[in-house]
Amino acid sequence: MKRTYLGEFEEIVLLTVAILGEGAYGIAITDELDRQTGRNVSISAVHAALHRLEEKGMLSSKMGDATAERGGRRKRLFSVTVLGSKTLQEVREQRNRLWDSIAPQSLPAFGMMI
């Protein structure tokens, strides 16, 4: 199956952008990531990932409005493109297929699975 490669961190960032919808920009994404995954990521790492995703065509961006706490600087607001959403879908289906192929009990149990 041929599609653009999506790294794990990129996938999470892409998903977070999708969660945030209208208000997805650097800091918001970082904070949301922290809340959702408990990962303490640096702003620069998020920026780098966003940048890469935009280059790959999975995100598009436009400049948003400025706030005082930003020293009058505008935000760059990101939204998931069609390619991005398609890629996310594919990744998810692939994962599902893989999960489905796993025989029951072949994974060691690590607690009460309900």
Place this chain on the structure above:
Amino acid sequence: MNTKPPRWAERLLEFFCAPHLLEEVQGDLHERYQRQVALFGEEIARRQYVWNVLSFIRPFALKRKKTEFSTTFLYSPTMLINYLKIAFRNLVLHKMFSSLNILGLTVGTVCCLYILLYVKDQFGYDNYHKDAENIYRLRTNILHNGGDQPMFNSATSSPIIAPTMKKDFPEVVEYTRVLNFFTAKNNLLGVEGKTETFIDDKGFLVDSTFFNVFTYQFVEGAPEHSLDAPYTVVLSKTIAEKLFGQEKAINKRIKVGNNLNTTTLTVTGVYDDSFGKSHLRPSFLVSLNSGGLGEFARNNTEWGGNNFIYSYVKLKPNVNPESVNAKMPALLQRYGGKRIAELGMKKVVFLQKMTDIHLYSKGITNQTDKVSDISFLYILLTIAAFIQLIACINFVNLTTARSVRRAKEVGVRKAVGAFRSVLIGQFLGESMLIAFISIFLALPIVKLLLPFLNSLTDSTLALNITQNLDILLITVLVAVATGLLAGIYPALYLSSFKPVSVLKGTFKFNPASVVLRKGLVVFQFSIAIVLIIGVLVISKQLDFMQNKDLGFDKKQKVVVSVSNENAQKHFTALKNELLTQHQIKNIGGVRYYPSQQFLQDMLVFKSGGTMDKGVLIKNNVVDEGFFKTLGIQLIAGRNFTPADTNNQVILSEKSVKDLNLTVETAVGTQVFTGAGDNIEAFNVIGVHKAYINNSLKDEMTPVMTHYSSQPEYMVLDVQADNYESLFANVEKIWKKLIPTVPLQYSFLDDDLQKQYSEEKTLRKIINSFTLIAILLSCLGLFGLAMFTAEQRTKEIGVRKVLGASVVGITTLLSKEFLKPVLVALAIASPLSYYAMNKWLEGFVYRTEVGWESFAVAGIAIVAISLFTVSYQTLKAALVNPVTTLKSE
């Protein structure tokens, strides 16, 4: 919440972050920062901020986005050609200004280049010897009577010291001693079996280890063991060719010495004396083991006195000379302590690096050859820098003054998209172009003027650009430095014009640039005035020294050398024969005639004293005719008579004073020298009036004069209208009596003048540079005057229409240029007063700076500058107002 993140981190981010990312990144970081401040306080927030900024140093943030629109390619060939074209058009269009600029820079560059050549040539002496950095010469300082000034500061030392050092100090690998034996203008060289001889006084007696210490390039024979055998000699190529022509010199036998019948030497090698620069430039080297004085030196065991030989030691690599110096006092004490105490002296022997000898030997007497002085080189370099600076200032002034003409060009260029940096590049390029044109003009001029310039500095420099890469490098560096120095301000100034005001025609001169221009003119003229005053004071001092009453009559005196043994025998006969010539009035014999250094001295004390309380008194030897011939008065006692012996002495006024005697009572007393059983007594028979034997730079020394009927020099008091016939007769008499030795004579006046050759060179150099500085300053003034006259044509026209006279307008224009010159005079006067007083302090007998030097310099500079601007101002004032006003 008004706290701000650290400023330096902000700057850093702005510096490295790609511009298209900066806004969002900085915004995010600020947002985060504000929240951190609210949550954790400012300190932590700031730390976090810095950390975050640093974490952004990664490829994506550093990478600049390609712009969608291509900017003008600033250095495209088309533009470069355009710059060149415009530069040349400007040069051609304003021929007068261009030639003033180029002329000024060329003259400056000629000076600069020559001085750099000269200074460069003074460095690198003795570098070519193998292990040159480990070779040292022994220096000797002797202090008498606990004085703090060494009375004897010499490049020579006692012969026993160097061999003992090698024996006792493991650091010393090798030593060699060099004896200046053949200097007395009486050393003849000839081939055995032939009668022709010539005089050469640059030979040295040296130890057989000489070539283990020094490196010479041999053309015949080999350096190893060449001087091991007694009575061997190694010749320089020059001498070998003089003696043997094209024939091989090796194994031939030559006669050397002041008595041709005594020494015959075998040639064991010939070296190339044109190779390398050295403080020691021997014309031949004789084995020290060849009898005579060499034998005396070899067997000498004196530790205190007899400091007459040059000693060199080669140390092991990486040995600090200070560690050897530290061991010297103990060595002297161990072997010579008793003797040195007996002589009542304090003696210090220490090492001087061989490669330092040429440039760092100020104040050290008994050098082997002419040495230079690093401070003199600094003076030269300073003057060169100032001259070039004056030339650069001309360029700056003329270019900025004329900037209105280029203003439109700058406006148009900026309007069509030139950046300031491009314009700076363009104008700098133009000044570089002019600098390089100047260099290309200067090189042939330097080449052409070399003989003249060399005569100024007494050197024999050659300009071989193609063979000498470093000279080429220096030349290019001078050009680049000049171009930058001259071009940077005009470039910054011209490129700062605002296109709007320039193109609208409301452009006005920046008043600051006018002030700067005036300031630069003041600076130029200050330098010129300092130099003028310098020349005047140096000339005054030289005149003073020439006319100073030396205490004897120096006019019409001829000195004949009879120091050759063969000649000295005939002293009396020669004297009697010469006196038959009616043009010769008197003849006096003397060992050290005025202008010569006294080489002999002794510690003298009066009765009841001892050696350690003695006074160091120079010794001279004269015959009965000397005082009369030179017109030196005897103020007490009597003159020598042929019946006197070495034990009768005549003291000088100064020695009487130093010995604590009085003129009245000195005659008839005895003075002594020596210690223990070896005390010598002298009967004082007279006292002569003080006369200045040596340079007026030095203090007068006390002198004690002994008697000899046949001293080494004859001073003839002549009264001749026709010196040629006189010398022909003298030569005839000489040939008759002493056929084996050539006649050598000199004028006493010339010999005295030679003592001031250093000052004369300085005067010659400063003279030329002053001329050049004045010329350059006036060139600049001329250009400015021309420009102002041009600028103010309308104003002058209106003034004339309203009734101003030509004189009035000329005065008006001249006044403007006179002001900076007067300010320069006010600045330069105290500066030069201070500098020249310092210079004069180097002379014991000196004139003072004097107000007349300032007056002359002031009047001269005002007159010269008025004259310079007068042409332009008069021209402007004489123009018919109709021609200037009708064009409106």
